[in-house]
Amino acid sequence: GNAFSHSPKLxxxxxxxxxxxxxxxxxxxxxxxxxxxxQCHNTDDIYAVNIFEALCYEDLLLYRNSIExxxxxxxxxxxxxxxxxxxxxxxxxxxxxxxxxxYHQALQLDAKNEYPLNNLAQLYIQEGKYDEAADYATQALSxxxxxxxxxxxxxxxxxxxGNMDAYETYYRQAVSSGSDGEAxxxxxxx
Numbered sequence: 001g002n003a004f005s006h007s008p009k010l011x012x013x014x015x016x017x018x019x020x021x022x023x024x025x026x027x028x029x030x031x032x033x034x035x036x037x038x039q040c041h042n043t044d045d046i047y048a049v050n051i052f053e054a055l056c057y058e059d060l061l062l063y064r065n066s067i068e069x070x071x072x073x074x075x076x077x078x079x080x081x082x083x084x085x086x087x088x089x090x091x092x093x094x095x096x097x098x099x100x101x102x103y104h105q106a107l108q109l110d111a112k113n114e115y116p117l118n119n120l121a122q123l124y125i126q127e128g129k130y131d132e133a134a135d136y137a138t139q140a141l142s143x144x145x146x147x148x149x150x151x152x153x154x155x156x157x158x159x160x161x162g163n164m165d166a167y168e169t170y171y172r173q174a175v176s177s178g179s180d181g182e183a184x185x186x187x188x189x190x
């Protein structure tokens with residue numbers, strides 16, 4: 001948005017850091033963002049640095065660092081997407097209760113965001129709670145009918161529940177939406 005709009009030079013450094021993130025050079029992006037941090041003049045600057053640094057740390061699988069930065073960003077401006085991203089980090093750390101809390105916070109901030117619904121479905125699949133997974137995947141699909149991740153969740157949950165007709169339907173839809181059918185079958189077999 002307005003991050004570093006007060007200084008074209010700093011704005012260029014910020015965009016270079018974003019480019020590093022987009023080009024899978026997250027460590028380089030973090031270095032640039034850390035150099036920018038002391039030069040933040042307003043909350044827009046700090047907010048943007050926190051978000052992109054959190055994303056870079058997440059790419060490097062440094063989830064605790066990401067969580068800390070997402071929390072700082074949420075204190076400035078809470079967004080559903082940030083809460084959902086933070087939930088993913090907690091989930092990857094095995095902190096399921098914290099992940100659930102973040103996903104529900106994300107839904108409180110934006111009930112029409114299909115991503116936390118999908119993330120809840122994925123979490124419940126990992127936990128072996130297939131009925132709950134199907135409920136959240138259904139909600140995600142009501143908002144985004146061709147969401148591959150939610151279609152995958154529905155295929156897996158349907159198979160595990162024993163509803164083979166639903167499994168076949170969701171499997172075909174997932175593959176037609178870009179999912180790897182063999183990987184999906186392999187996941188179910190494992």
